Amino acid sequence: MNNTIQYKGYIGSVEFSEDDDFFYGKVMGIRSLISYKGENAKELLDDFHDAIDDYLETCKAEGKEPETAFKGSFNVRLSPDLHEKIFVYAVSHQMSMNKYIEDVLKNSPAAREIV
Numbered sequence: 001m002n003n004t005i006q007y008k009g010y011i012g013s014v015e016f017s018e019d020d021d022f023f024y025g026k027v028m029g030i031r032s033l034i035s036y037k038g039e040n041a042k043e044l045l046d047d048f049h050d051a052i053d054d055y056l057e058t059c060k061a062e063g064k065e066p067e068t069a070f071k072g073s074f075n076v077r078l079s080p081d082l083h084e085k086i087f088v089y090a091v092s093h094q095m096s097m098n099k100y101i102e103d104v105l106k107n108s109p110a111a112r113e114i115v
Helices: 041-062 080-092 097-106 109-114
Strands: 004-007 010-013 015-017 022-028 035-038
Touching: 004 041, 022 041, 035 041, 080 097
Parallel strands: none
Antiparallel strands: 004 010, 010 022, 015 022, 022 035
């Protein structure tokens, strides 16, 4: 079972409350709280889509740029020793550290599994 849903570039969680007998979730990766719920999968998806559409309409009406979860950058903490090794390797191969790390990630088993 997949526990995420996607719509218009936003990814939401899917949870189930046994006590309350409904599905619920929230959009992940942004600071704004966008939540949704439903008594079944269709209601959950419909409420998720409505919540995203409402968020985008509100941002437009207020002249705000909607938040996006994936801007193409994220911070990675490394040990100083590994940081140095990656830097030396990248420089010696005439590439930036970003390019080297992107190439490594693109060729990782996880990336091949996802794509």
